[in-house]
Amino acid sequence: MAMAETLVIVGASYAGVQLAASARELGFSAPIVLLGDEVHAPYQRPPLSKGLLSGKTTADQLALRGPDFYAEQGIELRLGVRATAIDVAAQRVQLADGGTLDYGWLALATGARCRPLPVPGAQLRGVHALRTLDDALAVQAAVTACGPGRRACVIGGGFIGLEVAAALKAAGAEVTVIEGQPRLLARSFPPAMSDYVADAHRQRGLTLELGCGVQALQGDASGQVQAVQLADGRLLPCDMVVLGIGVLPNTELAEAAGIACAGGILVDGLSRTSAPQVLAMGDVANMALPAVAALPGGPERMRLESIQAANDGARAAASLIAGRPQPLSAVPWFWSEQHELKFQMAGLPAPGDQCVLRGDMASDRFTLFYLRDGAVAAAHSVNRPAEHMLARKLIAGRAQIPPEVLADAASDLKAFSTLRPAG
Incomplete structure (x- = not known):
């Protein structure tokens, strides 16, 4: 079998795996080579900002x-290997060790990758990003090393920042979350x-500094971070800092090869x-949104940073490779x-x-629920997993539900769900 039939996958996380x-499930029988630039075998990422930090989950x-x-499955997993260039015309990938792979x-x-914090002191010891297993283990070690009453500042009030803040609190730290926007998320x-x-985070003992920019991080004589200086000049003493200010897609490999990129690698519904x-999928892909997720007057494509989007984009790509194309159609969640x-x-x-x-926030x-032209377009649930699963069906079926029925917790929404099979 000629190597030119090989599927080469650059990146060994959710989308690549x-x-x-x-x-393989769809019958693709040619060689598959999966390249990971980390030395760890592919691992779950959500626990890095949750269970691993609080001690509920171990690395193994x-x-x-x-x-x-x-x-x-006949998948050649090559770890600690980095792709450095793509020759699109020759269908060849250059590797950091000097080798090449034809595809x-x-x-x-x-x-x-984590967005860097562009202020003085960002390189001090005790300042952590959180993206990889090694990052998470370093944060975990820092929490342990700081001792009782350790003070942690989390910069960024998005999902990762808040998950880290909650986990650090569970591990015994005193936590302050600093967010530049006037509100979280x-x-x-x-x-x-x-x-x-x-309110939920304040009730559980976190301090929030909202609408606050960071001017600098200050360290002691040994280079260890000891305070966050806010834009208004206030100093927040701390023993460690964790950054959660978003990510930047790793598009450099694609851009250098002349592949179209704009806020991510541009891909269609088949990746x-x-x-x-x-093909491209996962956090690097700027995906064409399926019809079920279309936004009125909004972008026709988006980079969706989620396991679901990574897996759905990968499944669409696999269907193309296997000769049975099924474009992305799932409701994002x-x-x-x-x-x-x-x-x-x-x-x-x-x-x-x-x-x-629907229900009581308290x-x-x-x-x-979010209604658009009378139809369910989105839903945000807290501790209501069954309702979340139902909401996905309602969104997929563009269910028309009167607001008073949605708001009535006793009403049966299943009658409005689309029962026909998806796709």
Whole structure:
């Protein structure tokens, strides 16, 4: 079998592993080479900002697949290997060790990296980003080393920042979250949900500094961080800092090869890039949104940083590779765990949507539904997993539900769900 038929996957996280697995499930029989630039076998990432920091999860529980999976599926897993260049015309990948790989299909699942904090002191010891297993282990060690009453500042009030803050609190730290926007999760949540999240964290002992920029990080004579200086000049003493200010997609490999990028690698509903035989999926992919997630007057594509988007994009790519193309059509969904609260988000809300609350926010068990032209377009649930699953069906079926029915916790919403099979 010619090596030119090989599927080469650059990136060994959720998207890369799912693509390899789905390609095999759909009957793709040519060689598959999965390249990972980390030395660790592919692992779960959500516990890095949750259970691993709080001690509920150990590093040896994180494997994405069992140790025999890759050999049994005929997937050549090569760890600690970095791709440095792509020759699109020759269908060849250059590796950092000087080797090359010819491909029939190339998949870029290069993910994203933490956005750096552009202030003096960002390189001090005790300042941590959180993206990889090694990052998480370093944060875990720092929490342990700081001792009782350790003070942690988390810069960034998005999902990762808040998950880390909750985990550090559970591990015994005194935690302050610093967010430049006037409210938490401003990109993802409407004001009512942001206010709920802020109240929930304050009730559980976190300090929030909202609408506060960071001017500098200050260290002691040994180079260890000891304070965060806010834009208004105030100093917040701390023993450690964790950054949660977003990520940047790793598009450099694609850009250098002339593959179209704009806020990520541009892909269609089958994960195809502008280059023939080259696919992209996961956090690096700027995906064409399926019709069910279309936003009125909004972007037609988006980079969705979630396991679900990575897996769905990989499955669409696998269907193409296997000759049975099934474009991406699923409702986007996301989840986050903070303290004992499980947030589950389905669909993409838009500013003009009508918000309908089902349940009581004070009980920490509710769903906020978003109606667009009378149809359910999105839903944010807290500790209501069954309702979240139902919401995904309602969104997929564009269910028309009167607001008063949605708001009535006793009403049966299953009657409005679409029962026909998806796809």
